[in-house]
Amino acid sequence: MSRPREFDADLALRQCMEVFWTKGFHATSYEDLTRTTQVKKQSLYGVFKNKRELFLKSLVLYREENLSILEKRIANETSPVRQLEAICETALYADDEARIRGCLIINTSLEFGSADEDINREIMQMMQRTEAMIEHAIRGGQAEGTITSRLGSRELALHLSNAINGAKMMEKSGAPREEILGVLRTSIALIQA
């Protein structure tokens, strides 16, 4: 009953997400978005109300995509310690270009602080779901005796997830991947039984 959309909204969203990821929310202008998507401002507005909504949608896309990759990687590993290693390896990007952008969630968390409720909710969800995966693997390791039981699974999970956050920071500041992975391997080594 109306004129059909000429552009692929999912594709455009993904492209916008990439731009936000590279430049951050505030540093991204509408011109950046229209240039890379080849979609005019008003058309983007038609689908996503404004820059903030577009950003929120980008966050969700990023989160769901990353969590699903993480889940698949974990599923491929049998031993809990290998699962933890896989989580760490997946958290760090292999590609040099991607690495310098760091992690969109971490970047956003620092760009917005705790000011924006909606954005904070998305970030927390990413954190918590990652933590849950880590804790699950740790419990498995504790059950089979490869991971220490001197401390509770939740404490150990928080330790590792905190280390990963730190690693993602190092990643953005340009440290070489092997160096960062080394730190994470230490973090894992420290919790093995």
Place this chain on the structure above:
Amino acid sequence: MSRPREFDADLALRQCMEVFWTKGFHATSYEDLTRTTQVKKQSLYGVFKNKRELFLKSLVLYREENLSILEKRIANETSPVRQLEAICETALYADDEARIRGCLIINTSLEFGSADEDINREIMQMMQRTEAMIEHAIRGGQAEGTITSRLGSRELALHLSNAINGAKMMEKSGAPREEILGVLRTSIALIQA
């Protein structure tokens, strides 16, 4: 031989640093700076060439001040493990208002990425000097047997410094101080012999 400056440049720099710390570099406008310092734009320019130079000076001030506080706190502690605890406690701000701002160095590191050389140099210097203090304490602990020797002092220091960076991130995203300290205490507990 010329008209004397009417404002205190050191005070103005400190005030600017506070603004940058709260809002970040890009989000801080000259209006913010002139409002809080009560110094007109052109006068600030006379002392600090432009916004970026002013920011660089702010970074250095922040760094030196924080490192000197850290050094004093360490000097008060005798046992290496207590020294590490002191470093962690000092890294996190006690005051609620300060806590939500996070750490200027970490914020800057994520705001600029690795793009700006000069800024990166200041950041790296802060990191390295903190790491050195941590490693020194760890070596002391290893010598007296309170800290594990399963891993080298440098690896352990990187582990702890990475954990502190993660903690500073959590700090900015609004997590309660006790929760963050808990994570850091775990990080210390894991390296004790």
Place this chain on the structure above:
DNA sequence: CTTATACTTGACCACACAGTCAATAACTGA
């Protein structure tokens, strides 16, 4: 007192920004 020098002040500039408007185009159901 004169003059050189640096500080102060407020007006000013060109630009980039997010978001809006109004005119036009494409499609569909009746």
Place this chain on the structure above:
DNA sequence: TCAGTTATTGACTGTGTGGTCAAGTATAAG
């Protein structure tokens, strides 16, 4: 075919930005 609806387009708006200019002012050396 035509009426209703939505998409597209480019021009437009108002605001805020970092940075500059020029005119005026306080100081100290000579």
